[in-house]
Amino acid sequence: MQSKEISKSKLFFGSIEWNKYMVYIVFVIMFALFSIVLGDKGFLTQNNLINVLRQTAMISIMAVAGTFVIASGQIDLTVGAVAAMSAMIVSLVLQKTDSIFLALVCGLTLGISSGLINGILVTKFRIPPFLATMGMMSVIRGSAMWITNTAAVPIKNMTFNKVFGIGNIGGLPVLILWTILFYIVGVIIFNKTIFGRHTLAVGGNEVSAGYSGIKIDKIKIIVFLMSGVFAAFAGILYAGRMQAGRFSFGEGDEMSVIAAVVLGGTSMSGGTGSVVGALVGSILMGVINNALILAGLSSAQQTIVRGVIIVVAVVLSNLSQKQKR
Amino acid sequence: MSKAILEMKGINKSFGSVSVLENVDFSLKEGEVHALVGGNGAGKSTLMKIMTGVYSLDSGEVFINGGKKNIQNTKDAKENGIAMIFQELSLVPTMSIAENIFLGEELTRNGFRDVAAMKKKSKEILNELGIFINPELKVNQLSVGMSQMIEIAKAISKNAKILILDEPTASLSDSETVQLFRIIKQLKENGVSMVYISHRMNEILSISDSVTILRDGKKVITDKIENMDLDKIISHLVGGETSQRKFEWVEREYDADGDLILKVDNLKINEKIQNISFGLTKGEILGIAGLMGSGRTEILETLFGIRRKLGGTVELMGKVVNIKNSEDAIKSGFALIPEDRRRQGLVLGHSVKSNAILPYLRKLLVGRTHLISEKASNELAKNDIKKLNIKTDSIHKKINLLSGGNQQKVVIAKWLNMNPKVMMLDEPTAGVDIGAKTEIIEIIRNFADEGKGVILVSSELTELLSVCDRIITMFDGKITASILRKNINSEEELQNAVQRN
Numbered sequence: 001m002q003s004k005e006i007s008k009s010k011l012f013f014g015s016i017e018w019n020k021y022m023v024y025i026v027f028v029i030m031f032a033l034f035s036i037v038l039g040d041k042g043f044l045t046q047n048n049l050i051n052v053l054r055q056t057a058m059i060s061i062m063a064v065a066g067t068f069v070i071a072s073g074q075i076d077l078t079v080g081a082v083a084a085m086s087a088m089i090v091s092l093v094l095q096k097t098d099s100i101f102l103a104l105v106c107g108l109t110l111g112i113s114s115g116l117i118n119g120i121l122v123t124k125f126r127i128p129p130f131l132a133t134m135g136m137m138s139v140i141r142g143s144a145m146w147i148t149n150t151a152a153v154p155i156k157n158m159t160f161n162k163v164f165g166i167g168n169i170g171g172l173p174v175l176i177l178w179t180i181l182f183y184i185v186g187v188i189i190f191n192k193t194i195f196g197r198h199t200l201a202v203g204g205n206e207v208s209a210g211y212s213g214i215k216i217d218k219i220k221i222i223v224f225l226m227s228g229v230f231a232a233f234a235g236i237l238y239a240g241r242m243q244a245g246r247f248s249f250g251e252g253d254e255m256s257v258i259a260a261v262v263l264g265g266t267s268m269s270g271g272t273g274s275v276v277g278a279l280v281g282s283i284l285m286g287v288i289n290n291a292l293i294l295a296g297l298s299s300a301q302q303t304i305v306r307g308v309i310i311v312v313a314v315v316l317s318n319l320s321q322k323q324k325r
Numbered sequence: 326m327s328k329a330i331l332e333m334k335g336i337n338k339s340f341g342s343v344s345v346l347e348n349v350d351f352s353l354k355e356g357e358v359h360a361l362v363g364g365n366g367a368g369k370s371t372l373m374k375i376m377t378g379v380y381s382l383d384s385g386e387v388f389i390n391g392g393k394k395n396i397q398n399t400k401d402a403k404e405n406g407i408a409m410i411f412q413e414l415s416l417v418p419t420m421s422i423a424e425n426i427f428l429g430e431e432l433t434r435n436g437f438r439d440v441a442a443m444k445k446k447s448k449e450i451l452n453e454l455g456i457f458i459n460p461e462l463k464v465n466q467l468s469v470g471m472s473q474m475i476e477i478a479k480a481i482s483k484n485a486k487i488l489i490l491d492e493p494t495a496s497l498s499d500s501e502t503v504q505l506f507r508i509i510k511q512l513k514e515n516g517v518s519m520v521y522i523s524h525r526m527n528e529i530l531s532i533s534d535s536v537t538i539l540r541d542g543k544k545v546i547t548d549k550i551e552n553m554d555l556d557k558i559i560s561h562l563v564g565g566e567t568s569q570r571k572f573e574w575v576e577r578e579y580d581a582d583g584d585l586i587l588k589v590d591n592l593k594i595n596e597k598i599q600n601i602s603f604g605l606t607k608g609e610i611l612g613i614a615g616l617m618g619s620g621r622t623e624i625l626e627t628l629f630g631i632r633r634k635l636g637g638t639v640e641l642m643g644k645v646v647n648i649k650n651s652e653d654a655i656k657s658g659f660a661l662i663p664e665d666r667r668r669q670g671l672v673l674g675h676s677v678k679s680n681a682i683l684p685y686l687r688k689l690l691v692g693r694t695h696l697i698s699e700k701a702s703n704e705l706a707k708n709d710i711k712k713l714n715i716k717t718d719s720i721h722k723k724i725n726l727l728s729g730g731n732q733q734k735v736v737i738a739k740w741l742n743m744n745p746k747v748m749m750l751d752e753p754t755a756g757v758d759i760g761a762k763t764e765i766i767e768i769i770r771n772f773a774d775e776g777k778g779v780i781l782v783s784s785e786l787t788e789l790l791s792v793c794d795r796i797i798t799m800f801d802g803k804i805t806a807s808i809l810r811k812n813i814n815s816e817e818e819l820q821n822a823v824q825r826n
């Protein structure tokens with residue numbers, strides 16, 4: 001009888017998890033604001049909005065895996081570098097063999113290997129993920145520069161460029177279609193599979209996950225693998241969109257991914273997360289970038305304002321979290 | 326004579342150079358409740374964790390149903406029908422009740438998690454245990470006691486043949502304990518064999534069929550419960566000396582009409598908990614009794630500034646104090662020994678020493694510098710260990726490697742050093758062995774004898790009756806009575822007062 005009472009009162013105060021919905025609220029507010037202020041500068045045109053989605057496709061895709069990484073209490077700083085390296089490999093293989101299949105295999109293999117190495121460093125050698133992936137980031141980015149001595153590699157294969165970058169299907173850019181596909185897969189894995197729950201459990205309480213018979217190391221390795229593969233695919237999309245491989249692709253993407261995922265309601269300390277939130281978080285960041293450019297801010301001003309907006313958004317979601325007490 | 330479902334023979338285990346179990350034999354008969362008793366750090370949890378594959382044994386053998394088994398991990402244990410309720414709560418706080426119950430063995434349909442089925446099944450399991458709660462609630466929204474019940478549900482859901490309960494009642498109130506015992510009896514009827522670890526002797530005497538006593542990692546005796554009584558168990562526990570270690574109430578000398586050290590007037594904490602008024606005299610030990618969720622912990626937390634009060638006044642030594650946070654509270658002279666030591670009382674990754682000195686750092690500086698004196702810190706920590714008889718091989722040991730009871734002693738030590746005016750203790754002896762319990766009670770009495778005030782919240786009525794001078798009862802957020810200890814003649818009397826609306 002007494003327990004009934006508890007469930008009732010707790011339900012009342014605790015069931016609304018504001019931090020999860022914050023990103024949607026912030027998104028709507030920002031969007032409305034930009035529509036009013038920048039409406040006459042073309043913010044609301046279909047062209048502009050589709051463009052925003054195209055530009056954020058890579059971050060969005062990496063943020064799917066990023067949600068798993070952060071929800072399991074880990075962090076992966078290699079994603080930007082992996083994207084660059086994968087783009088380099090893909091364009092080099094295309095240049096030498098013109099085989100799309102071989103190029104994809106080689107690009108994704110890079111993602112698998114770097115994810116595996118990250119996972120093993122973190123689980124078997126017990127290196128904190130921040131340090132392990134920071135080191136790996138440097139190694140991979142350096143390799144991307146070294147492989148052609150920082151020269152860009154153009155891609156002449158138009159089929160590749162169309163499918164993975166500049167094409168349209170039924171009026172929608174392929175980049176948006178790829179994003180949708182990855183999100184469908186991500187949402188299903190995260191919410192519907194056992195692996196998804198185990199990811200959250202490892203981030204929420206590693207000890208108890210272990211006591212429940214979950215193979216913690218295995219989960220972590222798979223999460224890093226996923227992150228590597230998704231980043232490699234993002235690199236393929238970068239290559240297709242730019243019709244070239246360049247070592248500088250994805251610079252700073254690791255930070256954008258973390259920001260998008262956390263804005264989307266995933267806790268930095270692990271244990272909670274939302275894949276759809278990460279998508280909205282990525283798009284929100286894209287919209288902000290776009291609006292700042294339309295508003296005619298200089299690149300220095302853009303950097304500052306973007307920083308302020310991210311901090312404010314995170315503060316807001318924290319505030320609403322605190323009120324629960 | 327029923328046969329042994331589980332046997333452990335010649336178990337040895339050490340952590341590093343410290344030997345924790347020496348040549349221990351343990352045998353669990355089919356369908357019995359077997360109590361495992363021993364002081365804090367005797368090795369009870371370790372022995373059981375070996376059985377469930379959390380720790381590996383150094384040497385020794387494990388037999389299940391007569392067959393030799395090599396249990397390497399929790400999966401092996403599960404396959405052999407062994408489930409354990411761990412002393413350290415092992416739920417994932419960010420996940421729902423249903424998700425926790427099925428963690429590690431989720432139900433699936435077409436390869437995907439079958440959320441609806443798990444929810445339904447959880448509800449059934451919980452209802453069977455007499456718990457009516459929405460299984461979609463997150464565990465971090467539940468009280469400690471409720472989490473404990475969920476933990477039990479989780480173990481039961483695995484259809485275990487052998488169930489190990491490591492101090493399941495340490496954070497349960499008496500009425501919940503009754504509920505748990507009902508469940509245990511029911512499981513026993515269903516043929517489940519159980520190992521029951523507890524420091525509460527009356528529970529052991531009432532629920533178990535046989536008992537094994539461990540002392541300092543060695544088995545002392547295994548016997549039928551009929552052949553045991555409280556004195557015998559205690560003498561085995563402490564090793565021969567049968568000095569009266571039971572705690573009995575002795576009327577204490579203090580001026581009941583003297584100055585108030587603390588006066589709480591019309592305190593309002595939330596819509597449910599309000600109109601809280603009481604006084605605390607110098608030298609008085611005041612107990613608060615009530616069911617789980619009746620608002621006991623909330624009062625202490627509000628006085629300590631962790632919760633914001635919505636109304637009312639608090640006077641300390643005749644002066645109104647306005648406490649906004651725990652720093653204010655500590656400065657004014659409050660100390661709170663919190664309910665959940667692992668979450669609230671300790672920094673788990675830190676050493677015994679850094680935990681013990683944490684609130685005291687300002688007084689450990691070298692001269693006028695801002696540097697902390699290593700020497701003074703070490704002395705303080707060593708002193709604490711001696712004073713409270715804390716079992717650890719060094720002050721530098723990480724606190725989460727100490728046994729549960731010893732962790733609790735560190736929390737108490739930490740606040741005793743601060744020399745507060747009013748000490749508030751929330752379930753201070755949960756998980757503490759009899760020896761330490763007597764010591765803690767002695768510490769509380771001595772503290773009050775210095776003319777300070779003590780507020781004690783405990784779900785164990787025996788404990789309240791043995792230390793308090795006066796007991797306030799609470800029901801559903803209201804104070805229902807204030808009774809002098811000397812006017813209470815039996816535990817039933819208090820029990821009735823607690824349940825009265």
Ligand SMILES: Nc1ncnc2c1ncn2[C@@H]1O[C@H](COP(=O)(O)OP(=O)(O)OP(=O)(O)O)[C@@H](O)[C@H]1O
Pocket residue numbers: 340345363364365366367368369370371372412716717726727728729730731756758
């Ligand atoms: N992982 C570990 N590493 C090092 N020492 C450990 C570890 N686990 C336990 N110990 C030590 O082993 C001893 C026995 O601990 P255990 O938890 O089994 O005691 P217990 O009988 O369950 O005590 P309590 O009643 O306080 O729970 C303690 O001295 C403890 O410090």
Ligand SMILES: [Mg+2]
Pocket residue numbers: 369370371412491728729
């Ligand atoms: Mg123990």
